[in-house]
Amino acid sequence: MAEAxxxxxxxxxxxxxxxxxxxxxxxxxxxxxxLFAVAVVAYLLDLGSKMLVVARLExxxxxxxxxxxxxxxxxxxxxxxxxxxxxxxxIFTIIAATVIVVIARLARKLYSxxxxxxxxxxxGGALGNLTDRIFRSPGIFKGEVVDFIxxxxxxxxxxxxxxxxxxxxxIVILSFRGLDPDGTLHKD
Numbered sequence: 001m002a003e004a005x006x007x008x009x010x011x012x013x014x015x016x017x018x019x020x021x022x023x024x025x026x027x028x029x030x031x032x033x034x035l036f037a038v039a040v041v042a043y044l045l046d047l048g049s050k051m052l053v054v055a056r057l058e059x060x061x062x063x064x065x066x067x068x069x070x071x072x073x074x075x076x077x078x079x080x081x082x083x084x085x086x087x088x089x090x091i092f093t094i095i096a097a098t099v100i101v102v103i104a105r106l107a108r109k110l111y112s113x114x115x116x117x118x119x120x121x122x123x124g125g126a127l128g129n130l131t132d133r134i135f136r137s138p139g140i141f142k143g144e145v146v147d148f149i150x151x152x153x154x155x156x157x158x159x160x161x162x163x164x165x166x167x168x169x170x171i172v173i174l175s176f177r178g179l180d181p182d183g184t185l186h187k188d
Contacts, residue, residue: 028111035107035116035123042124046159047131050146057148069152076136076144077156089133093141096130099123111183114174119181121167128160 053074057063062073078089103123110116129145136143147156178186 031110031113031116032107035120038117038120039123042121042163043127046128049159053146053148071150072148073150074148075156077147078144089142093133096126099126109182112179112181115181118167118170121163125160125163
């Protein structure tokens with residue numbers, strides 16, 4: 001337990017009776033800064049990669065990275081993963097905006113570094129795809145997302161999608177380990 005307490009930043013403090021007293025919660029400002037730093041890095045990597053792909057790959061033959069196992073192939077995707085729901089672009093825009101608002105609200109109660117990283121990945125990825133939905137053709141809130149990473153036999157995706165998936169996987173792992181965003185560790 002002490003190791004988990006050390007990792008999440010809530011060390012045991014003994015009270016006058018020798019029992020572990022609840023530690024004063026450290027301010028979550030550092031964790032919030034990490035969340036937003038991770039989000040900014042994920043967002044800028046996604047934005048930069050998409051700008052490069054649009055400038056250099058669109059309307060060109062795919063580039064083989066690892067033979068035909070992995071290619072860079074620029075496509076526009078109006079739907080969600082695997083091109084599902086192309087008629088619901090506005091709904092995906094609303095969902096992404098809602099995720100961003102929820103993460104921003106949750107950040108106030110954030111005291112866990114791993115959760116800050118996971119939520120930062122989700123936030124950066126959601127912002128990356130939301131930027132496409134708002135600013136790319138065919139129009140505001142109907143924009144198509146630029147996808148370009150094309151593994152053989154799998155859907156074409158982008159760095160924002162990767163950040164969202166990695167953040168989601170990290171959240172599942174943290175949840176199974178019993179670590180909450182507020183830094184508390186519980187056993188079920």
